[in-house]
Amino acid sequence: MRLARLGHEHTDWLRRLTEADPAQHVFLASLLELTGSAQVSSPAGTLWGVFDGESPVAAYWIGGSIISIAATPRTNVEVAHMLNSRGRPACSLIGDHRAVIDLHRRLRWGPARSVRADQPFMVADRSPRVAPAPAVRVGDLGDVSEAYAAAVEMFTEEVGFSPVEHGSAAYVGKVRANLSSGSTLLYTAECGPDGAPLPRWPAPNSARQVVFKADIGIRSRSAVQIQGVWVHPVFRGTGLAAPGMVAVTDHIRRTVAPIASLYVNAFNAPALRTYRSAGYSQTGRFATIIY
Template identity: 35%
Template sequence: MAKMLSRVAPWLASHKDGAAPAGVLVRTLGGADTAALRGLALQDPVANVFILAHLRTAGTAAPTTGGASVLGVFDDGILVGACWTGANLVPVQLDPSLAGPVAAAAHSAGRRYASAFGPAEPVLALHAELEELGHAAHEVRHEQPLMTLAGPPSVEPNRNLTLGRMADFDRILPACAAMFEEEVGYSPFLGGREFYSRRVEGLIRQGHSLVHLNADGEVVFKAELGAVTADVTQIQGVWMNPLFRGQGLSAGYMAAVVEQARKIAPVTSLYVNGFNARARASYQRVGFREVGTFATVLF
């Protein structure tokens, strides 16, 4: 990286138009770039579990049929950074000093992004560049501890947690929507229910939905394994029914999620809002430890 950075530093001081420095090229990746992208992401398999999970499923770095693609940053022909561009922006081993040309390329696609998330420094650098291009954020979460657990949980798992079933879809979907709305401030059904419903259904069918429904059919707790590789799972969508909060139940449920995740991969990960002291304490009780910092920008 030293060679690349020596070129980038003077460029940052004198250019504000998003142009790449000499020798650096930003372009959309194709199938022939798959091995290079995978190798880049494997430099940090925890931070890059999103793109590694995509490659595991799709098998290629080429654009998807839904219109998502990966921008690659090349220095003298070598892939040195990347960024997923779909509904969201997700940097992959992207040096923050190269956020300018990546943001310019993402902006030129003419699409609206719901968020940017990933390692804090490149995400916040992308946000700064995109803001100058007119992409205003309605919230920036600067500090989201990235946490991992590479072993069994430290507390007894709650045995009531089970894999979600399609028979319970009509109960699970509203709980997922409630979690989403609490987290980002608007309903995932804006613009229609189909896309989000398919996402929830897919997680159930893959065995990545975890839920406890009580005798009354209420969802007490739910979570998903949102990104999965052979090495790492990333827990997402953690939600406790408000009727059952404050009872000290979350650690046992999270331990049960970890127990299920360890059947798939040896390392379990998650990231959490820095201001959520209660959740952080619960995760630490289960055995999670901080290994980095993510950030999320909500556009």
């Protein structure tokens, strides 16, 4: 086997692979839709293929994230050799747990910052048990302060370190971009479920707080991967999350794509219950390794 960049002539092959599971392979599908070709090399990353003779058998996006399709231990050998020769970057391995864990074990990069080895991949494929929350709406730039505070809390809880430990400008920019494109859905309130005013946390300069949020993340014409789901601690266990997710799913199906998906840590039992109540079921298993 050999590793080489994919070319235009491999576009149909890669498209067929993504179409076999549009939810799980939404990132590569979105890349194909954006570029129209499997030949992609830019400052953001490069599409590589592992070839058996003249035919590609697996593909890898290598950039800030490393995302593969049809990867096996044999194809990971070639990719690991290249990655080890380059040295350790700041990046994440994301995708099917078997391919991710195998590649992680082949890398000589030292300890990862975060390892999430068991993440159920879920798709909204059945009727929800609850009605949608009517107060969930598309956020706008007027929500940037509150949305930023909630996004920082969500990330820190999820991966164990703050996304702004080296400065906030890039993360503020990400939050603003999501709001500008209509990609953040949220529910804001000034009072908790008991009617008492919310403490001025996590947005200390505003009485209004985001109490539920979710981001429309990676998307193609066929599927969306929901990211950044978060519920204010005061509202946890009150029954807000599942109706909120139903509202998000309904919005995605109406305005973006027919398939809504996400992945969640297996140890997060409340989140798993929420997503099941919202009509999601597990169709695969992901892993995420952050370096």
